[in-house]
Amino acid sequence: MFQFRKTVANMIPAPMVRYFASPYVAGDSLEKGLDTADRLFRDKRILSTIDLLGEAEKTKDKVMVAVEAYEKTLDAIKDRPYASISIKPGGFGYYVDPSFCRENIERVADKAQKQGTLLTVDMEDVDITDYTLKLYSDLKPKYPVLGTVLQSRLFRTEKDIDLLDGLKAHVRLCIGIYFEPKTIAFTKKPEMKDNLLKLLRKLLERGHFVAIATHDEAYIRKALAILDEMKVPKEQREFQMLMGVPRDSMHKELIGRGENVRLYVPYALSWDDAIAYLRRRMIESPSMTMLVVKNLFKI
Numbered sequence: 318m319f320q321f322r323k324t325v326a327n328m329i330p331a332p333m334v335r336y337f338a339s340p341y342v343a344g345d346s347l348e349k350g351l352d353t354a355d356r357l358f359r360d361k362r363i364l365s366t367i368d369l370l371g372e373a374e375k376t377k378d379k380v381m382v383a384v385e386a387y388e389k390t391l392d393a394i395k396d397r398p399y400a401s402i403s404i405k406p407g408g409f410g411y412y413v414d415p416s417f418c419r420e421n422i423e424r425v426a427d428k429a430q431k432q433g434t435l436l437t438v439d440m441e442d443v444d445i446t447d448y449t450l451k452l453y454s455d456l457k458p459k460y461p462v463l464g465t466v467l468q469s470r471l472f473r474t475e476k477d478i479d480l481l482d483g484l485k486a487h488v489r490l491c492i493g494i495y496f497e498p499k500t501i502a503f504t505k506k507p508e509m510k511d512n513l514l515k516l517l518r519k520l521l522e523r524g525h526f527v528a529i530a531t532h533d534e535a536y537i538r539k540a541l542a543i544l545d546e547m548k549v550p551k552e553q554r555e556f557q558m559l560m561g562v563p564r565d566s567m568h569k570e571l572i573g574r575g576e577n578v579r580l581y582v583p584y585a586l587s588w589d590d591a592i593a594y595l596r597r598r599m600i601e602s603p604s605m606t607m608l609v610v611k612n613l614f615k616i
């Protein structure tokens with residue numbers, strides 16, 4: 318099935334990927350990302366985390382383009398308390414040199430801290446998990462605005478939570494987008510999601526802030542039941558989803574219950590970057606691949 322999705326995603330011509338899958342990307346400029354964040358908050362009280370799309374960068378020049386774009390994003394959202402940012406170590410120079418990556422993340426974290434903007438360090442594949450968690454543990458005391466991500470598909474995550482003790486961490490908890498071998502990870506979604514609920518309890522018991530990032534409505538309801546049962550204050554939790562995944566009534570229901578809802582709002586500096594991102598999303602999500610395939614046959 319994975320191979321089928323990969324083949325389909327790579328076969329579809331770029332202009333079609335762009336046309337059919339564009340709800341997942343705010344556009345090809347920062348302004349378009351900001352417009353989306355403004356509209357979401359103004360019309361629906363939905364918060365945003367703005368993300369510059371890009372592949373893992375292998376040259377210093379390309380990394381610096383991303384770092385500078387994030388600095389501009391921070392300037393632009395200084396007076397938009399409903400917007401935060403998400404970054405990836407891969408885009409900040411990890412594959413050039415891990416210490417160069419750390420310098421870049423610190424540079425942006427320092428700016429985010431001065432203006433009080435949440436900055437989440439996304440989690441990538443398992444080769445970079447140790448690095449990301451160490452970086453997070455080292456930097457969180459100095460930059461309290463920092464958040465990171467834990468993936469419930471990985472067996473190791475339960476123990477990784479122990480590394481966060483004492484940090485009052487800000488954790489986005491998701492199943493994880495990267496395919497990992499069965500020796501180190503759950504391979505079936507129900508197992509990943511049951512583990513997500515188990516990890517949710519552990520994180521909350523340890524006093525961390527948790528952003529529950531899933532579109533599975535059944536599991537959102539199970540998470541809500543846990544939050545009620547554990548009497549978790551509203552300030553210690555939120556729900557996150559990806560822009561473009563049709564969950565309008567769930568957003569409304571959550572906001573009606575007084576929950577914070579934040580959408581991942583990706584923008585790109587060019588449509589080539591955006592299309593690469595969209596192909597990855599299609600490979601990950603059967604529903605999105607099917608949507609694009611159905612639309613193809615309607616033509």
Ligand SMILES: Cc1cc2nc3c(=O)[nH]c(=O)nc-3n(C[C@H](O)[C@H](O)[C@H](O)COP(=O)(O)OP(=O)(O)OC[C@H]3O[C@@H](n4cnc5c(N)ncnc54)[C@H](O)[C@@H]3O)c2cc1C
Nearest residue numbers: 439440466491492493494530531532557558559581602605
């Ligand atoms: C805000 C946010 C940030 C994230 N950050 C990271 C990260 O840093 N690292 C990481 O590894 N993963 C990250 N993820 C991805 C996450 O790990 C999952 O891969 C993704 O959310 C799908 O899992 P799910 O729990 O929604 O369950 P699924 O079972 O995959 O999805 C449930 C249902 O939601 C719909 N759906 C889900 N995703 C899509 C999609 N892309 N397009 C169309 N429909 C969809 C489908 O109808 C599907 O049946 C993030 C997700 C979110 C929401």
